Amino acid sequence: MLNQISFPKSKSYRSGSEFEPLKFYLDCLSNSKEFDLLLGYFSSAAINVLSLGFARFIYNEGKMRIIANHILSEKDKAAIIAGKNKDVQIPFDLEDIKSIRDGLDEYGEHFFKCLAYLIANDRIEIKIVKPKSKGIAHYKDGIFRDGNDSLSFHASCNFTAFGLLENAESLNCFLTSDGEASRYKIKEDQIYFDEIFDEKAALLEYLDVDSISTIIKDEFYNGYDLKELLVEEVDLIRKKNEIFSNDLLASYINDLEFELEKMSNKPKFPYVTGAMDYQIEAYNNWVKNGYAGLFAMATGTGKTITALNCVLNLFNQIQTYHFMILVPSVALLNQWESEVLKFNFKNILKVGGGNIWEMAFADYCSNYKYGIKPNLCIIAVNDTFASAKFQKYYKYIAKTFLFIADEAHNLGSNSFVDILQKINPEKRIGLSATPKRVYDPKGTDFLNSFFKDHEPYCYNFSMARALEENRLTNYYYYPKIVQLDSEEQEEYNKISRELLKYFDFENIKFKDNPIVETLLLKRKRIIHKAKGKLSIFKEILKELKDKNKLKYVFAYVPEGFDAYGEESNLLYQFLKEAHRFDPNLKLSSYTAKDANHSDILFEFEKGIINIIFAMKMLDEGVDVPRTEIGIFASSTGNPRQYIQRRGRLLRNHKDKAFATIYDMVVIPRKNDIDPSLYNIERNLLRTELNRVAYFASLAINAKYTINELKDICTIYDLDVNILIQEIKE
Numbered sequence: 243m244l245n246q247i248s249f250p251k252s253k254s255y256r257s258g259s260e261f262e263p264l265k266f267y268l269d270c271l272s273n274s275k276e277f278d279l280l281l282g283y284f285s286s287a288a289i290n291v292l293s294l295g296f297a298r299f300i301y302n303e304g305k306m307r308i309i310a311n312h313i314l315s316e317k318d319k320a321a322i323i324a325g326k327n328k329d330v331q332i333p334f335d336l337e338d339i340k341s342i343r344d345g346l347d348e349y350g351e352h353f354f355k356c357l358a359y360l361i362a363n364d365r366i367e368i369k370i371v372k373p374k375s376k377g378i379a380h381y382k383d384g385i386f387r388d389g390n391d392s393l394s395f396h397a398s399c400n401f402t403a404f405g406l407l408e409n410a411e412s413l414n415c416f417l418t419s420d421g422e423a424s425r426y427k428i429k430e431d432q433i434y435f436d437e438i439f440d441e442k443a444a445l446l447e448y449l450d451v452d453s454i455s456t457i458i459k460d461e462f463y464n465g466y467d468l469k470e471l472l473v474e475e476v477d478l479i480r481k482k483n484e485i486f487s488n489d490l491l492a493s494y495i496n497d498l499e500f501e502l503e504k505m506s507n508k509p510k511f512p513y514v515t516g517a518m519d520y521q522i523e524a525y526n527n528w529v530k531n532g533y534a535g536l537f538a539m540a541t542g543t544g545k546t547i548t549a550l551n552c553v554l555n556l557f558n559q560i561q562t563y564h565f566m567i568l569v570p571s572v573a574l575l576n577q578w579e580s581e582v583l584k585f586n587f588k589n590i591l592k593v594g595g596g597n598i599w600e601m602a603f604a605d606y607c608s609n610y611k612y613g614i615k616p617n618l619c620i621i622a623v624n625d626t627f628a629s630a631k632f633q634k635y636y637k638y639i640a641k642t643f644l645f646i647a648d649e650a651h652n653l654g655s656n657s658f659v660d661i662l663q664k665i666n667p668e669k670r671i672g673l674s675a676t677p678k679r680v681y682d683p684k685g686t687d688f689l690n691s692f693f694k695d696h697e698p699y700c701y702n703f704s705m706a707r708a709l710e711e712n713r714l715t716n717y718y719y720y721p722k723i724v725q726l727d728s729e730e731q732e733e734y735n736k737i738s739r740e741l742l743k744y745f746d747f748e749n750i751k752f753k754d755n756p757i758v759e760t761l762l763l764k765r766k767r768i769i770h771k772a773k774g775k776l777s778i779f780k781e782i783l784k785e786l787k788d789k790n791k792l793k794y795v796f797a798y799v800p801e802g803f804d805a806y807g808e809e810s811n812l813l814y815q816f817l818k819e820a821h822r823f824d825p826n827l828k829l830s831s832y833t834a835k836d837a838n839h840s841d842i843l844f845e846f847e848k849g850i851i852n853i854i855f856a857m858k859m860l861d862e863g864v865d866v867p868r869t870e871i872g873i874f875a876s877s878t879g880n881p882r883q884y885i886q887r888r889g890r891l892l893r894n895h896k897d898k899a900f901a902t903i904y905d906m907v908v909i910p911r912k913n914d915i916d917p918s919l920y921n922i923e924r925n926l927l928r929t930e931l932n933r934v935a936y937f938a939s940l941a942i943n944a945k946y947t948i949n950e951l952k953d954i955c956t957i958y959d960l961d962v963n964i965l966i967q968e969i970k971e
Contacts, residue, residue, distance in 0.1 A: 271295030282380035284310035287403035297343035311379040325361025512584035524701040533669040535700025565644035594623030654685025719941035794870040935965040
């Protein structure tokens with residue numbers, strides 16, 4: 243901040259003194275976020291000379307506005323044209339301070355690309371002016387702002403490398419904290435600058451970039467020596483080294499270099515916009531809940547960023563970070579690593595997924611016991627986390643490491659309950675689109691207890707809200723009714739009659755008996771693997787082809803083999819059906835057996851692969867924003883899977899106007915309903931239609947889809963509107 247700079251008492255800087263004009267620019271650039279510069283001559287070589295300060299300025303999201311006269315070097319003119327035309331590739335990462343410094347530090351071809359890049363990204367705005375009378379613009383003034391304080395200055399030197407390094411120059415500045423006269427001066431300077439920048443100055447002519455005059459080496463213009471605009475790289479580097487090594491500046495430059503190194507390693511929010519309002523709200527709610535809670539956030543609403551923002555806020559308080567992230571898959575482990583690095587948390591230990599971690603983790607935990615506690619982020623796959631090998635060490639750090647569980651609903655299973663009961667982290671966050679475990683109230687109660695939370699949870703971001711706020715893509719929803727064939731129906735009825743023996747008609751539910759679970763599983767397999775799905779799948783492909791939409795399609799297909807013991811894997815039956823339909827389609831499976839998952843997703847994103855066929859691999863966490871069409875042929879009966887899969891599909895993409903979901907819903911044949919099984923069928927179908935009705939209610943075509951469902955609901959005396967109200971994500 244500007245008020246932290248040690249200015250000379252006189253607020254005056256002179257070449258050869260303790261307070262060099264060069265030091266003024268470095269100080270102010272390092273401590274401000276806006277820089278307005280009203281110039282005569284401008285040379286980008288000055289930015290190169292001040293690269294240490296400019297790197298911090300740009301990294302801190304600083305923006306610069308320049309007004310300069312119409313005479314520039316040819317290279318600067320070319321860079322301005324390229325920047326204004328957005329004709330430049332990304333030469334550095336604006337979130338990486340070392341990358342910015344390196345880009346601005348060498349005065350060659352790459353430097354001018356960096357200048358063009360900053361112009362293209364509106365980090366540097368340049369207006370070129372020329373007096374309407376004879377002569378040239380010859381200002382040497384500027385204003386720095388940090389968001390709270392302002393400072394204006396008047397200098398004798400041009401903003402060129404020559405002016406900064408060669409000349410004997412002076413500079414006077416004025417701070418808002420200096421008193422009323424200084425505040426008036428700064429306000430007056432700002433008004434004058436804005437009037438010129440807004441192209442309202444009557445005495446000036448505003449030129450387009452093509453009208454800029456360029457100078458040629460060793461020539462003069464209107465009696466002015468402009469050789470200072472033609473800087474040779476070798477001379478510039480030599481002079482910089484000479485100036486920065488003198489006693490007056492060397493120690494100061496070393497301090498700035500040290501500060502830059504600290505900044506390069508300091509965590510920060512990765513996006514210029516900062517944390518969103520809802521992410522700030524989630525953090526505040528979490529703190530109020532005693533640094534514990536479940537974030538029930540719809541898939542695609544930024545659970546990862548929301549959790550890492552909590553970590554960042556803690557870091558900003560105590561200047562250290564120690565946190566554990568638990569994930570269900572290797573794909574998510576790598577995805578989380580990428581997001582953690584964006585926040586600049588650099589010390590990461592990956593546990594599981596083939597990573598070598600045991601020796602490093604053992605050493606870390608040993609040192610931790612003795613008070614040596616360097617920063618660390620652990621990202622662990624669930625299975626490895628649960629292993630005795632990991633838990634042997636983790637117990638030493640578990641209490642003080644912030645515990646973050648992605649897809650936290652997985653932790654309600656018996657295998658995790660025993661492990662989590664032995665650890666007691668002081669701070670904990672559970673992330674899930676669906677924290678409630680379906681058909682497992684005991685597991686749900688444990689999760690609520692462990693994360694010290696309960697419905698509606700510490701923070702809740704529903705799918706309905708995400709769609710309303712355009713954080714997710716809106717969608718069309720088409721439930722496709724699949725009826726069992728006669729053989730399937732016969733086997734289905736046989737199992738249902740067995741289930742009838744265990745049905746509690748008074749409470750309208752099944753009795754607590756292990757046989758019930760076995761029978762339900764057998765019957766679910768018939769629904770799951772219904773043969774009619776293949777013909778419906780072919781109908782959907784035809785519909786998509788007619789609409790010219792057979793691209794960016796995800797198909798979730800049933801697991802395993804068909805219901806009659808055929809050798810053909812169900813996934814490959816769907817693949818084969820698609821190939822028969824159109825041999826020119828580019829198809830790929832996405833299973834645990836497939837290699838190069840990232841290559842598959844890359845080719846899908848680029849439109850090389852038309853359809854990806856998955857079973858469960860893409861249920862949790864993997865981002866595939868380009869997906870436009872979802873075909874759900876896998877009737878698992880688990881609402882969470884459908885919610886996760888729908889979330890995969892609804893992530894925003896710049897080229898996606900909306901998404902489309904085709905959902906296969908299997909029901910018994912209308913003419914084969916056994917009256918004695920009516921209540922059982924009604925109870926089971928109700929669960930399936932809860933999900934379908936709720937999905938329909940949020941769709942673009944909600945009215946049409948709900949009307950389509952009414953016929954099915956009428957058969958079983960169900961009210962579709964009541965079904966919609968009953969389900970909650």
